Amino acid sequence: MSTAPKPKKRVTITDVAQHAGVSTAVVSRVLRNAYGVSAAMQERVRAAMAELDYRPHAAARGMRGRTYTIGVLLDNIRNSFFADILEGIRDQLHDSDYTVLIGAAGFGADNQARTIRAMADRQMDGLILIAPGTPRSEVLAMASTTPTVVIGHHDSADVHDSVVDADGIGAGLVVDHLVSLGHRRIALVASPGTKSSLWKRTPEIVLTEGYLEAMERHDLADRAQVFHAAYSDDGGYKAGMRLLTSPEPPSAIMTGADVAALGVYRAAHELGLTVPDDLSLAGYNNTALAALTPVQLTSVDQAGHTMGAAAAKMLIERVEGHRDRAMQTTMTPRLVVRSSTSGPRTVT
Amino acid sequence: MSTAPKPKKRVTITDVAQHAGVSTAVVSRVLRNAYGVSAAMQERVRAAMAELDYRPHAAARGMRGRTYTIGVLLDNIRNSFFADILEGIRDQLHDSDYTVLIGAAGFGADNQARTIRAMADRQMDGLILIAPGTPRSEVLAMASTTPTVVIGHHDSADVHDSVVDADGIGAGLVVDHLVSLGHRRIALVASPGTKSSLWKRTPEIVLTEGYLEAMERHDLADRAQVFHAAYSDDGGYKAGMRLLTSPEPPSAIMTGADVAALGVYRAAHELGLTVPDDLSLAGYNNTALAALTPVQLTSVDQAGHTMGAAAAKMLIERVEGHRDRAMQTTMTPRLVVRSSTSGPRTVT
DNA sequence: GAAGTTTTAGAGAACGTTCTCTATGAGAAG
DNA sequence: CTTCTCATAGAGAACGTTCTCTAAAACTTC
Numbered sequence A, B: 001m002s003t004a005p006k007p008k009k010r011v012t013i014t015d016v017a018q019h020a021g022v023s024t025a026v027v028s029r030v031l032r033n034a035y036g037v038s039a040a041m042q043e044r045v046r047a048a049m050a051e052l053d054y055r056p057h058a059a060a061r062g063m064r065g066r067t068y069t070i071g072v073l074l075d076n077i078r079n080s081f082f083a084d085i086l087e088g089i090r091d092q093l094h095d096s097d098y099t100v101l102i103g104a105a106g107f108g109a110d111n112q113a114r115t116i117r118a119m120a121d122r123q124m125d126g127l128i129l130i131a132p133g134t135p136r137s138e139v140l141a142m143a144s145t146t147p148t149v150v151i152g153h154h155d156s157a158d159v160h161d162s163v164v165d166a167d168g169i170g171a172g173l174v175v176d177h178l179v180s181l182g183h184r185r186i187a188l189v190a191s192p193g194t195k196s197s198l199w200k201r202t203p204e205i206v207l208t209e210g211y212l213e214a215m216e217r218h219d220l221a222d223r224a225q226v227f228h229a230a231y232s233d234d235g236g237y238k239a240g241m242r243l244l245t246s247p248e249p250p251s252a253i254m255t256g257a258d259v260a261a262l263g264v265y266r267a268a269h270e271l272g273l274t275v276p277d278d279l280s281l282a283g284y285n286n287t288a289l290a291a292l293t294p295v296q297l298t299s300v301d302q303a304g305h306t307m308g309a310a311a312a313k314m315l316i317e318r319v320e321g322h323r324d325r326a327m328q329t330t331m332t333p334r335l336v337v338r339s340s341t342s343g344p345r346t347v348t
Numbered sequence C: 001g002a003a004g005t006t007t008t009a010g011a012g013a014a015c016g017t018t019c020t021c022t023a024t025g026a027g028a029a030g
Numbered sequence D: 001c002t003t004c005t006c007a008t009a010g011a012g013a014a015c016g017t018t019c020t021c022t023a024a025a026a027c028t029t030c
Helices: A013-020 A024-031 A039-052 A058-064 A080-093 A109-121 A136-143 A167-181 A203-217 A233-244 A258-270 A304-319 B013-020 B024-031 B039-052 B058-064 B080-093 B109-121 B136-143 B167-180 B203-217 B233-244 B258-270 B304-319
Strands: A069-074 A099-104 A126-130 A148-151 A161-165 A186-190 A225-228 A252-255 A280-282 A299-301 A328-331 A334-336 B069-074 B099-104 B126-130 B148-151 B161-165 B186-190 B225-228 B252-255 B280-282 B299-301 B328-331 B334-336
Touching: A013 A024, A013 A039, A024 A039, A058 B058, A069 A080, A069 A109, A069 A304, A080 A099, A080 A126, A080 A304, A099 A109, A109 A126, A109 A136, A126 A136, A126 A304, A136 A148, A148 A304, A161 A167, A161 A304, A167 A186, A167 A203, A167 A252, A167 A280, A167 A299, A167 A334, A186 A203, A186 A233, A186 A258, A203 A225, A225 A233, A233 A252, A233 A258, A252 A258, A258 A280, A304 A328, B013 B024, B013 B039, B024 B039, B069 B080, B069 B109, B069 B304, B080 B099, B080 B126, B080 B304, B099 B109, B109 B126, B109 B136, B126 B136, B126 B304, B136 B148, B148 B304, B161 B167, B161 B304, B167 B186, B167 B203, B167 B252, B167 B280, B167 B299, B167 B334, B186 B203, B186 B233, B186 B258, B203 B225, B225 B233, B233 B252, B233 B258, B252 B258, B258 B280, B304 B328
Parallel strands: A069 A099, A069 A126, A126 A148, A148 A161, A161 A328, A186 A225, A186 A252, A252 A280, B069 B099, B069 B126, B126 B148, B148 B161, B161 B328, B186 B225, B186 B252, B252 B280
Antiparallel strands: A099 B099, A299 A334, B299 B334
16 A cells, blocks of 8 residues: 555645635636625635635746736845845735745846846746846846836836936935045046946946036046946955055045945055045945944945835836836935045045 | 737747647657657757747746746845855756746745745745745645755755755864964854744754854863854844953854854944954854955855755756755865954953 | 616636657567 | 567647636616
């Protein structure tokens, strides 16, 4: 009698229907809280579902209708700003019927494109793309078939929603702060961006614009200096090394990401410079990194949690068909001053 | 003529079959590299697939066979040790047919259980659970129907595979290091763990055991002191405050996670103590945090990348049926000494 | 109380795969 | 030249939902 070790048959909608003495159509309607089923029936079906511990088979649903799954595309799990966004998304969707699944594609447009496609193949109901490096055309194509929210890029389109931070204003806040402290030679370290991704208004581009405008506003346009480096410890380090060993080194450096600021810090440290006495340093995004006691980095807060929540809310509106026109939400950044910025040693 | 704006019909296996002039069964076989199709046919079908830009419908596959999706359960995206593991998984699976999707459940056994169920509902082929807080029974039940690898917990089971770090040895390495520097009053800050999750050998429990054994080995059993606190900045802060304001404060504190060590750092800082002069501090996991210039935390490296890769490899073996017996992989930790530990000011 | 309207319930066809059969043909063995 | 085997190809039934119909029942309204 060694047979039949796995009688674990899945409970299906048919079982529930039988148990409740109704048709599968009714059960399906209850499942989707669809119109056209009496209160008494509802009750009966729900009871049957509970009794049998029924759980809908997502793959089967995906064949016909929704999968009740939201996909989030992320390039970099290490960026804790993205973690803030994610938590916002999760909190917003917490007691909805939707499940959030994350595709951590890593950098590289091809990897990201592959992940986006994988999500589409899995019939996800909606997509949230955080600063995608994939060519814009591909995102637009995707968005025309699946509700999509793009976070970060300022390029607006009528086919997807967007959530952005006013990065230009954020850059201005930092410049204003540094200028008010007495700095004049202020350099910016920004991401080089993905070449030929065809996004014209990425966060780093808008940030750079804001920086240049602010410098101009303070009559410092001739001292403006933008250095392109990856948003990583290493990228920041290289940028710091180059900037700080130049003939006329800046007295303050701002970066487009906190982690890059820490790379600059490392470079400064190696060159025997102390922060903030010899160099004022500001990051961006106000991640957990910036707040750590040994770090205490001045940064710009972007309310990632709120951005994530907004994105999720907008996406669901689209998924459920409550809205058919694209919209864009812009967040206002806020400067958070910590001890990595102070007046310059000597005014240049 | 305003009709038919969306002729974007999905390319299905039937289209491919027609285009290649074969049956759908053959296409399906080619898709799964299954046995029983001639080389010539293969060629023809593949050409047709490429020509039509066919991509399999994951939901439909899920109804019958595999979904070619691997689910990873994570409690906390912020823990960069988990990011290491994830990258290991991703690299291992990079050019396989599988897609990795992450469920970031957050803390709380119920949330995690919900996420695990959601993954199962989506017919994922295999699950990697990173230090799940879900009751063990539930994980075992899940594992009996879906191939599963548990990372972190040392409890072995014949129903799922495991990848663990020899946390006991790791704790010993830190104690040995601190003792060799002259410390005798060494405290451990470890996670309280989830009560009643029924895991008997969680990382923190094994770590604590290793710590106690090492202390005993050095005849310091009477000085051993374990403080339970969450692995977060705040948890570390509270632990640090309590420990450092006690009548006989430790001269060295080790924690089970880097982030908690930084919380202790903050407490020390507020109390006017400097690291490492007044207090030696060691973390665990050797995350990116520990290596940051302003931090420079002594820590224990766990080779997260390798753990992730090992887990992925084991899981695929199971999914593809190449192995039917459970196995456990153990990694050896390595001490990484940085500047947060040094000899004590006065030997107590 | 007849005719029309609305609401609710059920039948049954999709959806795009996989998979178990059965059919066919080619080669091997007698 | 049969018969048997084996490899390959195709037919068609699942899989668990959703969704469009149609049927029946319950109200309106005159």
